[in-house]
Amino acid sequence: MPQQLAEKNSHVVRFAGDSGDGIQLQGQQFTIASALAGHDLSTLPDFPAEIRAPAGTRYGVSAFQIQFGGERITTPGDTPDVLLAFNPAALTVNLPHLAPGALIIVDDSAFSAQRLRRAELTANPLEDGSLNDFNVCRVDISHLTLEAVKPFGLGAKDSARCKNFWALGLVLWMFDQSRDAAARWIQAKFANHEAVRNANLAALAAGHAYGETAELQHVLSQHPIPEAPLESVAYRTITGAEALALGLTAAGELSDTELLFCSYPITPASALLHHLTGLEEAGVATFQAEDEIAAVGAAIGASYAGKLGVTSSSGPGIALKTEALGLAVAAELPLVVVNSQRAGPSTGMPTKTEQSDLYQAVYGRNADTPVPVLATRSPADCFATAIEAVRIALRHMTPVILLTDGYIANASELWPIPDIDAFQPIANRKPTAATAGGVWEREADSLARLWAVPGDARHIHRVGGIEKDIETGHISYDPANHQAMTDLRAAKVAKVADHLPEQAIEQGVPGGLAVVAWGSTFGAVYQAVKEALSDGLAVAQIHLRHLNPLPPNLGELLAGFAAVLVPELNSGQLATLLRDRLLIEVAQLNQVSGQPFPVAAVKAAIAEHAPVRLVEARRKEAANSGASKRIRRG
Amino acid sequence: MAELSFKDFASDQEVRWCPGCGDYSILKAVQRALASCGADPANTVFVSGIGCAARLPYYIESYGFHTIHGRAPAIATGVKLANPELNVWVITGDGDGLSIGGNHLLHALRRNIDLNILLFNNEIYGLTKGQYSPTSRIGTTSPSSPGGSVDNPVRPGAFAVGAGATFIARGIDIDQKGLPDILTAARAHRGAAFVEILQNCIVYNKDVFDSVSSRKTASDHQIRVEHGQPLLYGPDQDKGLRLNTKTLQLEAVQVGAQGIDEVLIHDETNPTLALMLLNLAPPLPTAIGVIHRRQAEPFEQAFWNAKPRERRQRVVTLLHQGNLVDHRQSASSESAADFR
Known part of the structure; x- marks a missing residue:
């Protein structure tokens, strides 16, 4: 028997459809509206690796889940309270996520015989009783969208593509959230496409009006949610990749060092490259290399020449960079390596998250090659973790591995915008006019050598992957020296601990x-x-x-x-x-x-x-x- | 400033190649070229990969970075992008540059980043004790090909043409007159300069270039090319190269008998002619000198074009962009403390 959605301080909504239906966009726009309404939130984009998988198939289903509410939210939620399903496949693959009593909103007209077959269904789940435990709201979203956008003269395909905004309008109405941010996005995105712009605005408004006017109170009603008790600072919604980009940029500023970010595209790490591109004014240049090895190589070259090299990838790409990481350890150059972990081994599941590269980060190199490793806990935490990674790399003249993952990279949460002046400046080991010591003279509390770079006539030197003499930096095959250098490299990474805050109980x-x-x-x-x-x-x-x-x-x-x-x-x-x-x-x-x-x-x-x-x-x-x-x- | 000598570019390191190795003369030619250009050691960087050739940076008084196998062009790319004012050299070999590192060489050349890339070609793997390399001729017997190698060799110069290189030259290790001039021209070129140096591995591939480099046979087996000059060779410059328009191939012609009119004039800006010259094989002579040179925008210039080289914007402005939510309500409730 249909019931109203339970009144709660927070809700979990899951949007699902074909990977070409604009589900991720719909979720992002709902996220922004939710944040503007004063809710805390956490999101989970869950999409296939295929860009436009065949329509209506189970493996082509793209989903976006959000938990939002008037209390602290730290996860996207275990079980959705509301599922919006654009087709039979989206309903079928997401049904196991639901608890009895959940509200299911389906696009009624999508449940045709042909599309049921596409989803490998022999019966229509809307009619065979398989949804008896749930509250089902059948709305002819596709048809209503076409009606709403008819005045703007779009073709059938473009008209149909407005349905994500129609449905967004309806869900915004359900939770009494403003359409303004979504409308502004449409206006900006389609500034030069009047018909498309107006059609999407009309669809958004029509979905919202449908909630208000359709007499569906028995299943569909409004659930206003109180504001979360936010601190008195400015907030923004942020994904992990965005926060990481800002953190690296901030670290460059704090250390008064320009960054050269060198990477090769790989899912789910590419978002970091995209967010860093265009930040030249803020001291970051990006270089898209020919492969993973070239990316880390160019980053090492940049650090050798006095900028801070940063590279980024996912597990398979990090594997390719491993030999070069050894070079950075041997040459004692600062470098930040970001790993956006994904499910493996090999190609694995590129868009799905996993934490399985910890062994690789800590133990995964030939020889005794210690590298500091740190990990970020959430999208917002990426900012401070990136600053910390740069601080360690520059303080100790060492490569540092920063672990994030596909979930953090793509998920968003509400972020209290930090005060950059509250972060300590980051010191580096570049020589100044007052520096008297040589390249291989080490600072006691970090064991870092001097960051002498080309252009400096006082510190001309040669360095490389061959073992070097601990005093002079010259090639050395001396047994005692290799022992001393191996011990030194270990001691240097151990020294990082001297600078860490005490581990606290959360x-x-x-x-x-x-x-x-x-x-x-x-x-x-x-x-x-x-x-x-x-x-x-x-x-x-x-x-x-x-x-x-x-x-x-x-x-x-x-x-x-x-x-x-x-x-x-x-x-x-x-x-x-x-x-x-x-x-x-x-x-x-x-x-x-x-x-x-x-x-x-x-x-x-x-x-x-x-x-x-x-x-x-x-x-x-x-x-x-x-x-x-x-x-x-x- | 006093005239520099090649000795000013010798580091304090003891040179450790096999006695008689061609690398000694290449090292000297590099030092001579640096001296003649008045290079500034502080602004000069030698980056190398792995192999016998890759030890060269240790022996030059400048900045030097001995890196990992095949990756020197990638690392040098980072160096040059980070500081375009530096004069950056890449030292590589036939194994380092064309086998394990072929990809990076391809991309450095097609990007046209301003690196001076010296590929020491001895047609053998020296440092791993004599296995055949990607430039070894078919039939090369080695520890890994006792019955003779069966792989088709790659031609370094033709590879460079295919990659779109804007400067391609070929020199000979022991040629202390010609090689420093080629290196000087490579250094002066703005963009990626690729120089194949025929280098004698005295231990594992002794005298493989003997016919080209030895005084007795050189004049018949090498042709020195110069832009705007006829393509002549032979003991009395009595032979020339002409284009057979039916086969579209270069062929030898006797100057005395058939006059000089048919002999091609070298045009270093023409990549098609460059490819033909770089592919010349016996009985035709091996081309030596600057074979191809044309101007194109260097990558580091395009990369930094319209970008500030220094920080102009503070991050605080970036932090306060995006989807802002500014409630600024007072944190009165207890749960606000729990919030972050």
């Missing part, structure tokens, strides 16, 4: 279960731990930005817990790292489906592994006055 209490995670699982873990705490479980969230070296107090911090759970979107790579570096027992929660963790999965694992209730933990803590035994293996 939320929760010590004594019980520590949920230790990294990267884009932050949002799901945050929500799961929050809910577990309110259920009375003794649990804490510890989220790592620094993976190599680990924060120096991490071992001590984890010794204060009875158990450790490591949820990851891989088969246990951080778990291995923690066992390796801290000699501790950890339990694992692993998922490699190309999708982010559902909050429920993390919560279930917490419930399984949490050894004590909150009240007991507090009692114990009081009794022990904080002292607890370190958990050790072997």
